[in-house]
Amino acid sequence: MGFKLEQTIERKSSNPTGGNLSNLLKKEIILFGKTFGNRRKEDFYSELGVLLKAGINLKEALSLIQENQKKEKLKIFFGEMVDGLVAGKSFFEVLHGKAEFTEYEYYSVKIGEETGTLSNIVEELGKFYERKNEQRRGLLNALTYPIIIMCTAVLVVVFMLRMVVPMFDDIFRQNGVDLPPITKMIISISNFIRDYGWLVLLFIGTLLVLRKTFSKKEWYKQGIDKMLLKIPYIGSFISSVYLAQFTQAVALLTSSKVPMLHSIQMVKEMIDFYPLNIALVDVEKGVLAGRSLNASMADSKIFDNKMVSLVKVAEETNQTEYIFERLNQQYAIEVQQKSKLLSTLMEPLIIVVIGIFVGVILISMYLPMFKLSSVVG
Structure with a gap:
């Protein structure tokens, strides 16, 4: 003592030469x-x-x-x-x-104590949470820089609508210029921000403060998860993250000789992702009704054909632990590849979208200037 x-x-580090930003992302921020x-x-x-x-x-x-x-x-x-x-x-x-x-941890440790393999079970739990945290950090790494760019660009657009557009509007009014529809629309948006912008900020701030309360509500979790799945590419990426966690958890439980049905029930309580939870409820019902695991999984869209086919092989060859370990490795690699591609694609995409907004504002302001120059001339 x-x-x-x-x-x-001796701590393991995947990036021993990383800077302060890398170290910051490896910390769990609790708010x-x-x-x-x-x-x-x-x-x-x-x-x-x-x-x-x-x-x-x-x-x-x-x-x-x-x-x-x-x-x-x-x-x-x-x-x-x-x-x-x-x-x-x-x-x-x-x-x-x-x-x-969670129940997942409780039953894993219980099996470890009963079989005399507690040190191995605890070590595997550490690896499970290590990989889970790594996937979370991968998601943060993929989204942090694009989100910063998007927020900065949005502030630029709001600044133009709040400060620049009203100056042009005053000039147009003083000279009685007939405004085209696109200019009228931009001026209306500028007036809305001027009159009701504080209400929008108050609403967003209230949502952030009440996020903890909302996060406990079933309708909120369902709505957020369904919305994320519908976003192109991001939905597929998030789905891969949770499937990686699912396969890793099942591999750990099956290696501890937990029955498959019991494993599904525990994983369902552990993973907080509504579409996967609903799918696992249906899988559980199918297995209880006497269907095979792969047939029950095939009815849910969240499980792809690759997983269903390999689970079928696992059931036929009694190699469940090995198959789920292989699936976990494949999904972990897929998550890494998608996170890199996501961060690569989102930055230019956001820049293009914001550039279009800025271009529309500038064009809408300069179109009446031609009429104004003819009036002055």
């Missing part, structure tokens, strides 16, 4: 969110797996992790887990009593 946890664990999110779970399971494989017993390992925490809330959090073990509870019972852990 007299050494620091950092001295016992009105959980204090024990996926990023902390990755650290927790990875550290616990190393300590258990080093021969340290579970209680001592949790005590070491508790001592290493800087935040008082986390010290109390891990202290309660240690107290639970001291009170005679098993580790999976301790996890089951905390809302921060």
Whole structure:
């Protein structure tokens, strides 16, 4: 107990020479969110797996992790887990009593304790959350720069509508120039921003503040997820991210000898993506009705033909764990490729779209200038 946890664990880094931006993206930003999110779970399971494989017993390992925490809330959090073990509870019972852990984690740890493979299960859970966080960071990397460009461009357009267009409007009014329809439309938009822009900002700010409340509502999650799936390419990309998480979770559970039906039920509770959750509910009903897993999956659009075909092979050859591991690798590669392509395509696309808006504003302002020059002449 007299050494620091950092001295016992050698951290892996995919980009050891990365700059401050890379390090920032690897941190989990918690705003009105959980204090024990996926990023902390990755650290927790990875550290616990190393300590258990080093021969340290579970209680001592949790005590070491508790001592290493800087935040008082986390010290109390891990202290309660240690107290639970001291009170005679098993580790999976301790996890089951905390809302921060899912059924997926609870049953995985339970199987690990019952089969004597807890260190392996904990290590696999660490890898699961590591890959899940990596996929999340890939999504952020793909969208961050285009979003910054879009926000900057939108501010430029709003500035032109709020400051530049009214100056031209005053000139046109003073000289009594007959305005073309496109100029009238742009001036109407400018007047709307002048009169009601603050209401729009207030509405957006209110939505951001109430986002935590809305995120718990079923209709909100359904609407957001359905909207994302309908966006060209982005919908396919997000679907691949969650399918990668699904295949990795099933591979881990099947390697722990969890029945397939039970695995689907646990993964359904763990993955927070409405279209996939609905699909898994239908798959569960199909399996309970006596249908094969691949036939039940074939009825849902979110599962592509590749996955359905390989699941059929897995059922026929009894190689479920291997097939789902291969599927996970394929989807992980697909997510990386799509994230790179997404970031490459979105930047010029946004620039073109915003350029069109700026061009329309300029043309609408210069068209009446020709009439004005003839009047002055």
